[in-house]
Amino acid sequence: MDTPATYLSWNFILISVPNLLMIAGMIVVFVAALLAPFPSHGEAAEPEDGNDA
Amino acid sequence: MREASPKPQAEHSSWTLSIRRLLARNLPLSNLLPDRQPVYVGSWVYIFGVLAIAGLIWIIGSGVLLAFFGPQWWHESNIGRFVNSLHLWSVQVFFVFMVLHLWGQYFMAGWRDGRAPTWMIGVVIFAFSIAAAFTGFVSQQNFAGEWIAVNAKDATNSFGIGSLFNVLNFGQMYGIHVVLLPLLLATLLGIHLVLVRMRGVVRPIGLKRAAPPSDEERPS
Numbered sequence: 001m002d003t004p005a006t007y008l009s010w011n012f013i014l015i016s017v018p019n020l021l022m023i024a025g026m027i028v029v030f031v032a033a034l035l036a037p038f039p040s041h042g043e044a045a046e047p048e049d050g051n052d053a
Numbered sequence: 054m055r056e057a058s059p060k061p062q063a064e065h066s067s068w069t070l071s072i073r074r075l076l077a078r079n080l081p082l083s084n085l086l087p088d089r090q091p092v093y094v095g096s097w098v099y100i101f102g103v104l105a106i107a108g109l110i111w112i113i114g115s116g117v118l119l120a121f122f123g124p125q126w127w128h129e130s131n132i133g134r135f136v137n138s139l140h141l142w143s144v145q146v147f148f149v150f151m152v153l154h155l156w157g158q159y160f161m162a163g164w165r166d167g168r169a170p171t172w173m174i175g176v177v178i179f180a181f182s183i184a185a186a187f188t189g190f191v192s193q194q195n196f197a198g199e200w201i202a203v204n205a206k207d208a209t210n211s212f213g214i215g216s217l218f219n220v221l222n223f224g225q226m227y228g229i230h231v232v233l234l235p236l237l238l239a240t241l242l243g244i245h246l247v248l249v250r251m252r253g254v255v256r257p258i259g260l261k262r263a264a265p266p267s268d269e270e271r272p273s
Contacts, residue, residue: 022149030153033097040095 101154108147188230
């Protein structure tokens with residue numbers, strides 16, 4: 001914890017490994033949220049007035 | 054002695070009545086506390102916003118304890134260090150899920166169909182959340198906080214706001230962090246949520262809108 005993080009540099013991009021891992025993990029979670037099936041609880045309501053416009 | 058008879062409602066007009074009618078028209082209880090959602094809401098992408106709110110609740114809860122017991126407690130006692138860490142990691146959770154919520158809303162163009170105010174208030178919440186995190190980092194009362202503040206002082210001076218927003222003034226930063234920004238964020242978040250309830254969740258791109266109900270079908 002007391003040592004500086006390792007940094008990766010490419011052209012003008014400079015990013016620490018922990019930050020890069022966080023961003024990669026967020027992308028993984030985002031894609032998983034899009035693809036993973038969502039548990040269903042029976043029929044869903046159709047959009048109602050004022051709740052769909 | 055004659056009994057006072059109430060005034061007829063039709064002729065009565067007041068701020069209270071106007072606000073009541075406005076709320077009843079725009080925010081019926083069926084929208085404020087819906088028990089059913091459109092079928093397209095069945096996706097994990099819609100969970101990110103409420104997870105960000107869960108993170109914020111943990112931030113506020115741990116922050117209340119930190120404010121009550123003070124810097125010596127959060128630096129020197131075991132339970133204080135635990136609550137301090139809880140506060141820090143809740144911030145990480147809050148920001149991670151707020152950004153995931155932002156990605157989700159960006160890619161589904163969540164500002165469509167009259168939802169621009171909801172989107173813009175979300176943007177403002179994001180900006181003020183960064184300010185809240187920053188004032189928290191400079192309020193740590195340790196060398197890390199001092200290091201951040203001294204470096205940030207150059208940045209704020211270069212923008213010409215160093216005397217108004219003095220990051221080396223602990224009282225100012227701490228006051229902004231524990232009072233002003235939490236009040237502002239809670240207010241904006243409340244408006245954001247009410248707007249979401251008023252307009253509902255945006256329909257996926259390409260899904261046609263259902264035919265509007267007739268006047269007879271429209272809830273009164």
